[in-house]
Amino acid sequence: MLSGLNSFTVFLCCCIGIFIGLCSYTFYYANGASYLSNDPKACVNCHIMREQYDGWQKASHHAVATCNDCHIPHELVPKYFTKLKNGFWHSKGFTLQDFDEPIRIQPENRIILQKNCLYCHGEFMSLIATHPGNDRQILDCIHCHSNVGHGPAR
Amino acid sequence: KNVTQRKEEAKQHVFRVVEVTEDTIDPVTWGKNYPRQYDGYRRTVDTERTRHGGSDAFNKLDDDPLWREIFKGYAFGVDYREDRGHAYMLSDQDISERIKIVKQPGACLHCHSSTLPAYREAGIKAGIPADEAHRQEQIMKGFEIICAMPYDEARKLVSYPVSCVDCHDPETMQLRATRPAFLNAIRTLASSDYPVPHLPSIERWRKDGRKGEYDVNTMATRQEMRSFVCGQCHVEYYFKGEGKLLTYPWNKGMGVDQIEDYYDEVGFKDWTHKSTGAQILKAQHPEFETWSQGIHARSGVACADCHMPYKREGAIKISDHHVRSPLLNISNACQTCHHFNESELKARVELIQNRTRSLMIRAEEAIVALIHDLRHSRESGVPDEQLKEAQALHRKAQWRLDFVAAENAMGFHAPQEAARILGEAIDYARQGQLQALKLKTAAH
Amino acid sequence: KNVTQRKEEAKQHVFRVVEVTEDTIDPVTWGKNYPRQYDGYRRTVDTERTRHGGSDAFNKLDDDPLWREIFKGYAFGVDYREDRGHAYMLSDQDISERIKIVKQPGACLHCHSSTLPAYREAGIKAGIPADEAHRQEQIMKGFEIICAMPYDEARKLVSYPVSCVDCHDPETMQLRATRPAFLNAIRTLASSDYPVPHLPSIERWRKDGRKGEYDVNTMATRQEMRSFVCGQCHVEYYFKGEGKLLTYPWNKGMGVDQIEDYYDEVGFKDWTHKSTGAQILKAQHPEFETWSQGIHARSGVACADCHMPYKREGAIKISDHHVRSPLLNISNACQTCHHFNESELKARVELIQNRTRSLMIRAEEAIVALIHDLRHSRESGVPDEQLKEAQALHRKAQWRLDFVAAENAMGFHAPQEAARILGEAIDYARQGQLQALKLKTAAH
Ligand SMILES: [Ca+2]
């Protein structure tokens, strides 16, 4: 029984090791370091982001906002935390190909997104309370403006 | 305008010039704090027509005289007009022949005026303690009392059409539902088993075990409130019992069939049709119910999204309080969600409306034919006893036709459902004719 | 799979292993170049049911026996099944009782097999020069000849169900329309005045002064082609004249009313109803026509968007050649455009389909009642002469019911239009009953 556990642990460690290895490889090969930069090309290194990248180039915010302006928090610590977290999930998804398509934005990331809209448009929206993160009170920008980032999905 | 000026505007907007309270009904006062919204609100006096809607109060009975037949024996057969902007709601009621030729109750005012202080006062007079803690009780009691009053008497207690305080909490400016009949009805709806996938707060309350009572003002989401404030008035209703208590018939659900079931069960009729003797139901502006059946509601699109869309005013974004036909304002009302050009969007709406109208005309003709046949049968001596089945079919058919006709979007709020209802109306009307014909044959 | 492999894949996918030409019908050969598409294509043998569709070829007449009455006197009253995957199209035709009990023409094969080489050969045999320059002429001539042949004879000339070459240019792999009846019909449609806002290339050709002839293969946009390749077969049709020339009745337009007008004008009927003597039209799979009335077509959404959506295989996106019900593949088929979850999207479709189905049942019952009444009238001696009007109403009603019933999406392709058509079907059927009843009465 003890040896059973041991071999399981070894097996688990191997798995984790291989997994980390794979992710690092992905990180290296898919120009992962650029993930930490602000250049939209960093995102499109991953062909899975191609559609959004192409869309962004034609969409209304092309000249005024990059991917990170909308998708990553503007405060320093949350910014790198989010990058790490998303970086991990995206690498995992990309490596294992275990994510559902079409890709849909996660609820937490949607809140970050809404806060970023307000980062730029807060004053314009100031007469209208927007409550990002509050399920009941939120006025969800994406309800009406889902196309601003990458143009219409259709 | 330059940048400085816009920045100034942006700062000023939250500044309150005057205090507003629960008792401030006059929109002019609120308008001092929120001049932009007030400007829009005032523009509801405008008159502009669209193909099937708009705000020109033309006479619907002249427009399509078949309706005089259909409404025979009822006040609607005498005066029935196209609705117009909120500014007119009280005066249009005052001048309607329907108020003059029939003794109407105070219940009529619930949706045509700013009634809260009147309700409250009446409640206090009737013995509810006058303190803040009993506010809601005062209102509910006063509502009962004023519903039962004769119209003329009740009319003296109110002086404004719908006002800011009817939709907004004066302190927080948050949306709220204030209308007693709606508060009662939405609670009843929540406790029914009727599926409401478009009303997430009700679905959640049900899933969480239906604890306590569903309270729209604390439980609804903001997006739901953007429809509920309209659902306070834009709904089918009846006056219940001797007390003329204004009631929305949602006990079994909000679909045309569920409402009919309810009326059948409580044995309600609006009037007895003069030509056929059938016990007819009158449908009235079931916009909220129809919207509920449509794809927009299901996708979380609220009344306010289309009828009070956001608009830019200088450096600030506000809700357009000029409540009106979205076809007069397609760019703000539709184009943020639908990236097609204006004429294309208009064409889409009109295609839907034309399909509805074409079936509606068919249903009108079928019902008028039935009325004609039934009258004949009666005149040729078939006893009313034997006509029951045909009269029941008349009731069913007309309820459905009227449900779509009285709804003010000519089918747009739920295109397929409107067509389905009209298909049923036609079926029942023609079946009624077959009945009548068989009886006539048998009688000879 | 890892990144390296996928970067490789992204490079490889255009590499051709074998040469394919106009004469390569066998999909196995094409499959060597495009194994992913071929894999999907082969999966059309799968069997899976949805609520109102799917690929299980159950017997529709057992499912709803009213249809035996409705089709009385016609081959459809004997054998009528749910359709299934493309892989079966040729064998399902072979085993259908409709082929066995009636002498069918070679025209049937146009949509059930890969016919191009057969057409070509027949054309050459009939004297069209055999060179490449006369390709299209050979095909059109051969089409005429094979249409007129007896089925059994023509059947020997073909051996595959729809294949790659029917939708793709073998050199460029671009989509193309190859089916003669479609090429004729779309040209006719273009030259009509029927509005086609959902087909921009036709609108453009008309606006540019209708110069020359509209040529679908050079003028249509890529997005239109993603529907036109399906419109080659998924359409209403009839066999014109003695030559049994397969024809799509679009001279006056593609709506249910325009097609009826056309048939009335040319005096066409599919058969004489056994019980009523009415001259009935049979509607067949008008998917393309119905889609044309819907909001998806109007928004530029093609058949292939839903029935052959893109799916990712490694680094590349390919079109899913497993053509099937989108309800078996909601994430790829719908969620790219609609950000709601799968069960919600399914519920939306089913709500639409249930509404359609409920009206359809009403229409079926009305028509069966009419058939019953008409038979009675005839049996009780009313001369056929006097029954004409009621028979005409039977024709009108059944044409409409069948148009919706034969369409395979249970209303989804154009929900409001389907309901409108059924509403009319009900109206005509009940009016027919009234006629019949009046005659019977008069006869007594
Ligand atoms: Ca109006």
Ligand SMILES: [Ca+2]
């Ligand atoms: Ca099928």
